Amino acid sequence: MTASLQPSATIGIVGGGQLGRMIALAAAAYGLKVHVFAPDADSPAFEVAGRRTVAAYDDAAALAAFADSVDVVTYEFENIPRPTAEILAARRPLHPSAAALATTQDRLTEKSFVAELGIPTAPFRAVDDADGLARALAELGQPAVLKTRRFGYDGKGQRMLQAGEAVDPAAVMAELGGQPCILEGFVPFESEVSVVAARTASGGFSAFDPCANEHRDHILARTLVPAPTLGPEAAAEALRIARAIADALDYVGVLAVEMFVVRAADGRTGLVVNEIAPRVHNSGHWTIEGALTSQFAQHVRAICGWPLGDPGRVGGAAVEMLNLVGAEADDWPSYLAEPGAHLHLYGKGEARPGRKMGHVTRLRS
Amino acid sequence: MTASLQPSATIGIVGGGQLGRMIALAAAAYGLKVHVFAPDADSPAFEVAGRRTVAAYDDAAALAAFADSVDVVTYEFENIPRPTAEILAARRPLHPSAAALATTQDRLTEKSFVAELGIPTAPFRAVDDADGLARALAELGQPAVLKTRRFGYDGKGQRMLQAGEAVDPAAVMAELGGQPCILEGFVPFESEVSVVAARTASGGFSAFDPCANEHRDHILARTLVPAPTLGPEAAAEALRIARAIADALDYVGVLAVEMFVVRAADGRTGLVVNEIAPRVHNSGHWTIEGALTSQFAQHVRAICGWPLGDPGRVGGAAVEMLNLVGAEADDWPSYLAEPGAHLHLYGKGEARPGRKMGHVTRLRS
Structure with a gap:
């Protein structure tokens, strides 16, 4: 405590x-x-x-x-x-604890942990070497994604293996530095959503509305709240999943759970957990102006042992968050001049390609 | 420029x-x-x-x-x-300029400047010594307020001279340190309001909605927006006054104009300028969560030569700002736990009486 x-x-x-x-x-x-x-x-x-x-x-x-x-x-x-x-x-x-960190910083440990909670994930296999990759590909088929177990973000440390692609297991393992990997079967998802939520040491839990995320070159480009692709039932299920994960981790602070939205055979919406981020998250930046409590304030409250704040959306507005990646930040004057747009820049020196330089939030009331 | x-x-x-x-x-x-x-x-x-x-x-x-x-x-x-x-x-x-500073940091210069613009102020007289005070009191009568020309804030450097009070001019001047003073005739005001506004070097101007201010022991206690005591006509007049002052100062940045709301003989609402603050202002703290652009962001925009942001109220909500003065800040846990209340603390060490320790903003939609 x-x-x-x-x-x-x-x-x-x-x-x-x-x-x-x-x-x-x-x-x-x-x-x-x-x-x-x-x-x-x-x-x-x-x-x-x-x-x-x-x-x-x-x-x-x-x-x-x-x-x-x-x-x-x-x-x-x-x-x-x-x-x-x-x-x-x-x-x-x-906060979050070393145990929560250990579980979530390794893709294999993380996926196993989620699957053991009875929460859907992509099919996956541990891959330690070229032979293991060959076996895993035989079981899961292609397309599939090979990822290093650790130190991946924004698409780094992963390799897509397309359907029909002739894969040389040794060469692909070498491409990823010969590190321990995980092979994940491809999930034919309709969209990607995330739940940013907070949990306190005493079990208090508070989630922001699930948001829809669009990526470009494996980097988050745009977040929309509420998520247009989630009905109320699926949104409630997304929150239930996030809470189950946070509780099982005995988590303290803000976490993000990224999920794929899939269409089941019966036409119903399903959710597949893709990744847990044990920290504040890019898809929660909209909360700075869009929610009554920002994800950052919420994280501070949780780690200080304070009560969580109200996660409701300000005025019930729909919110759009655009990342400014690399040279996109050069457009800052137009965002600054746009009525009601909230420009954030991070004070980074050089706008290298793929570098997150800032973001813009728009409230649509 | x-x-x-x-x-x-x-x-x-x-x-x-x-x-x-x-x-x-x-x-x-x-x-x-x-x-x-x-x-x-x-x-x-x-x-x-x-x-x-x-x-x-x-x-x-x-x-x-x-x-x-x-x-x-x-x-x-x-x-x-x-x-x-x-x-x-x-x-x-x-920014603001040394000239704007010189005009506004001296109560006599400031009042003369405002009066020359044809904007109502309290009647005032320069007072340099005990004889001058006696003369000024004979002209303006009592009640009146004697203030040092410089270095006053939050009620410091001023002395109320009540109706009927037997005043010893030499003693009162000594109380205020023998400094150059200004005597202001008492204005029987119904309420106090302020306009927080920004002006750019190219003449761009943007004002937040006028707010009503309640003081306790000469220190701002509460701000309400919109000001309940101002009809739309008086609110427009308050903005016109603020703009005239900002333009005449060739002002760059955020300023606050404090005004008394008075009732004219014909029953109409009148405005009397009390003070100009050449800076961001306590009565503008509500804009952090209550406006689409905060007074602080607006000031930064103005001094950087950037376009001013949208000063509109978020969701059109009514806003209340409470100052936490001295030991009032000890109540921080209750504000932290209050749904939708926004707690701000300034990181000051000791909660001395009269010291502004933080504030709380509530949006009422």
Whole structure:
């Protein structure tokens, strides 16, 4: 159990990207102090944090000093090495927990965990080597997607194996660096949705409305709320799934559950869990202006042991969130001039292709 | 003229209190960098700024280095010494300008300026010494308020002279430190309202809806929008007054114009300008959640040479803002738990009596 923190407390954030930056901004609105730990001196989150540690994620002494300086530790990305999480958790409450992190940062562990809850996932097989890939392909068929078990995001660390494609298992394994992998059978989905939700240490749970997500080059391009492809029944089922996952992880903080929307043989809508993100999530950025409590404020509330805020949509409006990826951010003046559009930029230096530079939120009342 | 800044620019903020802090948070949402200059190492705004200078407001070398490190300079309070403003303005665009500051930081200059625009003010007289006070009292009568010309805020630096009170002019002048003063005739007002508005260097103007303000012990306690005491005609007149003042000052940034609502002999509503604040203002805090653009974002837009944002109320909701002054901030848990209430705390250490510790905003749709 986490004791409830005072607003004079300091939150430690591991990771210095835009998610850490927006957590820090939400914490500041509550009067909380923030200490950011990140290896890159140029980290966007440093610009809004009262304290900064520039050190590697495996620098045990720096991690210990960081933990000792704060009252609670959280993180903005799931690829935190296990020893790092353990050093932090030994000294301060770590939310979400090292166990939740271990489950969700490995695609095989994560899919097995979800499947054991009786929640649908894509069919999957563990793949440790070329022989294993050949066996798994024989069982699941093609199309299928081979993914590294760890350290994948935004389409990195994965390889689509098309229907009919002649696959050389050894070559494909080498392409992914010979790492332990998971082969996932292709799910013929109609759309992708996600549920961003929060859970407290005492079991309190609060979900934002499910949103529909459109990707471009494996990167989130647009989020719509409410999700046009979900009826009320499927939306309720999506929330039920998110809650079951959060409860089973004994989760504290905000998490996102990405799901595929599929059409069953009887014409009914089904949901297949694709991925769990143990953190605030790009598909929840619409909540900054679109919800009565933002996902970032909600995360801060959860990790501080505070009651969760109202997740309702502001004025019941439909909301659209556009990511500004790479050079798309050059269009900032037009978004700034658009009445009612909310422009967010992350303060990153160079607009490299594929780099998330900002986002825009539009409320449609 | 100010060139339009890029989002990679750095804003310099003079003053480290909650207003500077909230300007910094708004700047961060646009990706801008922030450098805060303040004399107190404990300044709340330092916690959310990428760069900080701890130095006195008369430290010319520190001011010059600060100005050289930023692209534009603004400030969060009007009691900036004139030489300080001049050092800054000689090196970088200063918004609002040193001239606007000079006009508004002296109550006599300010009232004369407003009166010359043909806008009603309380009757006033300059008072330089005890003889002057006696003369002014003979002309304006009692009740009246004696105020120092400079450095007053939240009721500091003023003395009410009640009807029938036997006034010893020398003693009263001594009470206010023998400083140059202004005597203001009492205005029998029904309520107090303010207009928070923004103006750009090219003459763009945008005002938030006028709000009604309730004070306790001379400190703002509550703001309501729309102002219940203003009909549409008086509200339009309030905006016209604010625009005339902003235009006459050739103002760049957000300003607040405080007005008394009076009842004329014919029963019509009249407006009397009480004070101009050349900065973001406590009575505009409701705009963070209540308006499509916050006063802080609007100020950042104006000083960056960007187009002003939509000042409309979110969902057309009525909004209430409560200040948390001194020990009132101890009630933070109840506001945090109140559905739909937005709690803001400023990260100040000690909740001294009269100190503004935070605020709460409620939208009533």
